[in-house]
Amino acid sequence: MFGRIATIANNTVREAVRNKVLYALVFFAVLLxxxxxxxxxxxxVEQERIIQxxxxxxxxxFSALISIFLGVGLIHKEVxxxxxxxxxxxxxxxxxxxxxxxxxxxxxxxxxxxxxxxAFLAVSYLTGAPIHAQHFYALLLTAGEVAMLVAIAxxxxxxxxxxxxxxxxxxxxxxxxLTRDLxxxxxxxxxxxxKTAANVLYRxxxxxxxxxxxxxxxxGLPVTPAEVWFPLLYGLAYISVVLLLGSVVFHxxxxx
Amino acid sequence: MIDRIACVLAVALLATGVDRIHAxxxxxxxxxxxxxxxxxxxxxxxxxxGFDSLASDYYWLQAIQLVGGxxxxxxxxxxxxxxxxxxxxxxxxxxxxxxxxxxxWMTGSENDVRFANELLERAIENHPSDWRxxxxxxxxxxxxxxxxxxxxxxxxxxxxxxxxPAYLKRxxxxxxxxxxxxxxxxxxxxxxxxxxxxxxxxxxYEKALDEIETERRARMLDDARERFKKRHGRDIExxxxxxVGPKRVLRELPPEIHGWEWMLDNRTGEIVSSYYKARYQVHxxxxxxxxxxxxxxxxxxxxxxxxx
Amino acid sequence: MxxxxxxxVRVEGLVKEFRPxxxxxxxxxxxxxxFSVQENEIFGLVGPNGAGKTTMLKTLMGLIRxxxxxxxxxGHDIQESxxxxxxxxxxxxxxxxxxxxxxxxxxxxxxxxxVPRADRPERIATxxxxxxxxxxxxxxxxxxxxxxxxxxxxxxxxxxxxxxVFLDEPMSGLDPLGRKEIRxxxxxxxxxxxxVFMNTHILSDVEMVCDRVAIIVEGKIRYEGQIEHxxxxxxxxxxxxxxxxxxxLASTLEERFRAELRDHGQQVEARVPEKIVSDLLRACxxxxxxVLSVTPxxxxxxxxxxxxxxxxxxxxxxxxx
Ligand SMILES: Nc1ncnc2c1ncn2[C@@H]1O[C@H](COP(=O)(O)OP(=O)(O)O)[C@@H](O)[C@H]1O
Ligand SMILES: [Mg+2]
Numbered sequence: 001m002f003g004r005i006a007t008i009a010n011n012t013v014r015e016a017v018r019n020k021v022l023y024a025l026v027f028f029a030v031l032l033x034x035x036x037x038x039x040x041x042x043x044x045v046e047q048e049r050i051i052q053x054x055x056x057x058x059x060x061x062f063s064a065l066i067s068i069f070l071g072v073g074l075i076h077k078e079v080x081x082x083x084x085x086x087x088x089x090x091x092x093x094x095x096x097x098x099x100x101x102x103x104x105x106x107x108x109x110x111x112x113x114x115x116x117x118x119a120f121l122a123v124s125y126l127t128g129a130p131i132h133a134q135h136f137y138a139l140l141l142t143a144g145e146v147a148m149l150v151a152i153a154x155x156x157x158x159x160x161x162x163x164x165x166x167x168x169x170x171x172x173x174x175x176x177x178l179t180r181d182l183x184x185x186x187x188x189x190x191x192x193x194x195k196t197a198a199n200v201l202y203r204x205x206x207x208x209x210x211x212x213x214x215x216x217x218x219x220g221l222p223v224t225p226a227e228v229w230f231p232l233l234y235g236l237a238y239i240s241v242v243l244l245l246g247s248v249v250f251h252x253x254x255x256x
Numbered sequence: 257m258i259d260r261i262a263c264v265l266a267v268a269l270l271a272t273g274v275d276r277i278h279a280x281x282x283x284x285x286x287x288x289x290x291x292x293x294x295x296x297x298x299x300x301x302x303x304x305x306g307f308d309s310l311a312s313d314y315y316w317l318q319a320i321q322l323v324g325g326x327x328x329x330x331x332x333x334x335x336x337x338x339x340x341x342x343x344x345x346x347x348x349x350x351x352x353x354x355x356x357x358x359x360x361w362m363t364g365s366e367n368d369v370r371f372a373n374e375l376l377e378r379a380i381e382n383h384p385s386d387w388r389x390x391x392x393x394x395x396x397x398x399x400x401x402x403x404x405x406x407x408x409x410x411x412x413x414x415x416x417x418x419x420x421p422a423y424l425k426r427x428x429x430x431x432x433x434x435x436x437x438x439x440x441x442x443x444x445x446x447x448x449x450x451x452x453x454x455x456x457x458x459x460x461y462e463k464a465l466d467e468i469e470t471e472r473r474a475r476m477l478d479d480a481r482e483r484f485k486k487r488h489g490r491d492i493e494x495x496x497x498x499x500v501g502p503k504r505v506l507r508e509l510p511p512e513i514h515g516w517e518w519m520l521d522n523r524t525g526e527i528v529s530s531y532y533k534a535r536y537q538v539h540x541x542x543x544x545x546x547x548x549x550x551x552x553x554x555x556x557x558x559x560x561x562x563x564x
Numbered sequence: 565m566x567x568x569x570x571x572x573v574r575v576e577g578l579v580k581e582f583r584p585x586x587x588x589x590x591x592x593x594x595x596x597x598x599f600s601v602q603e604n605e606i607f608g609l610v611g612p613n614g615a616g617k618t619t620m621l622k623t624l625m626g627l628i629r630x631x632x633x634x635x636x637x638x639g640h641d642i643q644e645s646x647x648x649x650x651x652x653x654x655x656x657x658x659x660x661x662x663x664x665x666x667x668x669x670x671x672x673x674x675x676x677x678x679v680p681r682a683d684r685p686e687r688i689a690t691x692x693x694x695x696x697x698x699x700x701x702x703x704x705x706x707x708x709x710x711x712x713x714x715x716x717x718x719x720x721x722x723x724x725x726x727x728x729v730f731l732d733e734p735m736s737g738l739d740p741l742g743r744k745e746i747r748x749x750x751x752x753x754x755x756x757x758x759x760v761f762m763n764t765h766i767l768s769d770v771e772m773v774c775d776r777v778a779i780i781v782e783g784k785i786r787y788e789g790q791i792e793h794x795x796x797x798x799x800x801x802x803x804x805x806x807x808x809x810x811x812x813l814a815s816t817l818e819e820r821f822r823a824e825l826r827d828h829g830q831q832v833e834a835r836v837p838e839k840i841v842s843d844l845l846r847a848c849x850x851x852x853x854x855v856l857s858v859t860p861x862x863x864x865x866x867x868x869x870x871x872x873x874x875x876x877x878x879x880x881x882x883x884x885x
Contacts, residue, residue, distance in 0.1 A: 003675065003678070004675075004676055004678075007672065007675040007676055008676075011661065011664075011672055014663070014664075014668075015661065015663055018663040019663075039313075039317065042317045042320060042321070042324075043313075043316065043317060043320055044320070045352075045353040045357075046351065046352065046353055049351075050313050050316075053309045053310055053312075053313050054310065054313070056309075057307050057309070057310040060306075060307070061307065081659045082655060082657060082659045083659050083660060083661060085622075085625070085627060085653070085655040086653060086654075086655060086660070086673065086717075086720055086721075087676060088626070088627070088645075089625045089626065089627070089648055089651065089653040090648060090649070090653075090673060090676045090677045090724070091645055091646060091647075091648040091649040091676075091677060091678070092645075092676055093645050173305075174305055177305045177306030178302060178305070181301070181302060208306065209306055212306050214307075214308075214309050215308070215309050215348055215350055218309055218348075218350070219350040221350065252629070254627070254628040254629060255622070255627040255628060256582065256622075256628060
């Protein structure tokens with residue numbers, strides 16, 4: 001089982017590595033990190049902070065884009081191009097295939113996050129911007145966030161077209177950053193049903209904002225262990241649920 | 257070969273055309289178009305989708321461009337600046353300088369100054385141990401609003417914070433006693449001058465300090481004029497009379513700081529510098545129309561500027 | 565020639581309906597299919613385009629779920645997946661990961677089907693040899709021709725030495741030489757004791773390799789049986805063209821020899837079973853008739869096939885009336 005999952009994951013990474021588009025995306029991300037240096041000169045104060053802000057944001061934005069971009073086709077493409085036919089007929093259970101693809105893509109996106117992080121740290125170092133533990137926490141949680149996103153994209157990819165999947169995943173990404181505002185809006189409402197609905201959505205939708213330590217990193221604000229480990233734990237649990245659901249849906253799917 | 261060269265030339269020609277046309281498109285920053293483009297902070301927060309700090313920096317750069325030459329008179333855009341800094345600091349309340357940036361430029365009206373103080377309030381909430389925010393707030397109370405007790409409170413708070421300049425403690429009792437504010441203004445402006453972020457801003461403070469120094473010298477001349485009246489039983493007709501003849505009251509006139517002259521104001525009979533043509537008043541709100549553009553052109557504002 | 569071995573595939577009353585979309589009428593593509601495949605035979609599922617062959621195979625492979633009915637492979641229900649390590653599959657349209665080289669491609673499938681690490685290189689080399697791709701092992705699949713991809717697909721189906729192989733149109737996209745190579749490969753599999761199930765609409769291939777066939781038309785099995793059945797002598801007929809046929813001889817031919825007569829004026833054409841041709845000729849010569857020609861008629865799979873298809877179409881037209 002692990003061998004099969006690893007084989008599929010490995011092959012997914014190999015596909016990504018041999019795909020030139022990715023290099024272009026990473027190149028742009030690194031470029032954007034560099035552009036932060038240019039932008040920062042527009043301001044006469046807190047320039048290092050602006051460099052790091054643009055850098056961290058570029059990493060988060062591009063890793064999210066790459067996750068969605070690759071995730072929405074992850075399973076669908078295999079079904080559509082029928083490459084999956086010869087795989088699930090080789091004593092590979094469908095859920096093994098799904099998990100393998102998922103892990104492969106996560107590994108791919110993480111490799112990109114690492115490349116971008118190295119670029120970020122290099123730019124920070126060269127411009128004399130401070131680097132403290134919070135930067136590493138922020139990057140770690142970015143890795144957590146993309147693992148969430150890839151799981152959601154994989155889930156949708158298991159039963160719908162990339163077009164629809166990118167709408168849904170994009171929607172989850174957007175709403176995932178607003179659930180806290182949503183909850184707050186709900187709690188301010190006088191209507192009980194609105195309150196309940198807001199609360200249900202808050203608990204149902206992924207709370208992606210809890211993976212966002214950008215401000216803490218930029219200003220070196222104190223970060224408690226709970227602010228790092230609980231989001232990671234939450235992410236792990238959420239991903240498990242999403243992938244389990246995806247596996248169930250995928251299990252009953254006809255490959256026509 | 258020929259057709260290849262033709263192709264290259266055609267592309268070069270077209271690219272030049274594109275560049276020309278592009279140059280025709282107005283490229284003024286959005287913020288220069290006025291506050292209409294500035295969204296509600298709540299909306300900006302939702303639209304930033306978790307990239308709050310990046311959005312905050314975006315609006316910060318917009319605000320800076322206003323001051324950096326996008327508009328003629330930045331403090332006339334005080335409200336727009338305030339709205340921008342409001343967004344900047346709601347999206348990322350941990351920023352430091354933007355609060356004081358707002359305070360420096362939001363001097364166009366009493367409302368602007370009070371708005372700036374609200375932003376400084378937010379700064380104090382988020383940076384309780386940064387004495388500068390109290391200081392700027394105190395300065396606003398003192399200089400623009402003539403609210404001495406409030407000014408004294410803020411300066412007292414600032415003085416209590418480690419790292420604040422020692423003379424702040426001395427300013428507090430003076431503010432409490434509501435004594436005349438020339439020296440307080442000079443002290444505070446010196447502080448602002450000292451901590452100005454660059455030469456352009458420093459020049460602005462120097463101007464304000466010059467104004468205060470001119471006023472100090474004018475007051476010295478006033479004293480001399482009183483002595484002259486006692487000694488001669490008549491008033492001067494020209495300022496130079498103070499330092500000529502055997503019964504002169506001054507050995508020489510203090511130089512006008514810009515190298516201009518001292519003269520008697522036709523209307524009020526006061527000794528004024530020919531540079532300013534009016535006497536300086538510390539608490540300018542006593543003068544009607546302080547916060548109107550005409551008052552500003554009379555150089556009544558203290559400015560800190562960007563280097564752009 | 566097949567020994568009555570055990571059944572390795574059993575399909576019973578299988579129905580598959582495709583629902584094009586919510587509210588639209590379901591389309592019945594497989595309509596109560598029943599057949600079985602014996603161990604160590606080459607079984608052909610034959611039918612015209614759109615008959616449902618691929619759908620049948622995909623159902624067997626667990627790629628789609630039957631609407632009703634049951635099917636088992638090697639005694640396991642097709643819903644399970646554990647037995648699939650004994651099964652090889654070549655899909656109809658072979659899309660593979662084209663960024664892999666031939667060797668990487670086979671290594672991937674070898675790993676998936678649990679071929680031990682130590683055996684893989686040798687196994688891969690063997691398979692590449694079998695399908696004639698030894699020279700292209702280090703080239704990416706992207707650079708392969710259609711025929712080469714088809715060969716790679718077959719190699720993939722066999723990489724884990726399965727007991728039974730399912731091939732959907734294995735000869736498509738191949739040149740005549742390629743078809744022969746694949747036919748030989750399929751025959752070799754049988755002599756190695758494997759079972760082969762193949763879908764095809766190319767009858768000559770079936771005649772040349774299959775032991776048994778099932779004919780499927782519009783989702784129903786119309787015929788299932790030994791391939792020898794078609795080519796056995798009692799099924800073979802001959803056309804005999806005669807001249808100077810008397811009325812008396814004509815009636816003798818019809819009654820004694822059960823010949824189908826066609827009158828062409830001067831000449832009469834008689835179709836009779838091949839084994840009585842000599843008797844018939846003797847009788848005709850005795851009766852003074854002139855024998856112009858004798859042509860054996862091959863009652864091939866093709867004619868049965870065409871007949872079956874025509875019957876079905878005819879029946880449907882009548883239903884329609
Ligand atoms: N996914 C599908 N949805 C609807 N109809 C389908 C689908 N796949 C196949 N069919 C229909 O089922 C019939 C049988 O198709 P198929 O099994 O591919 O035939 P064959 O392989 O014998 O040529 C055809 O009429 C085809 O149009
Ligand atoms: Mg087919």
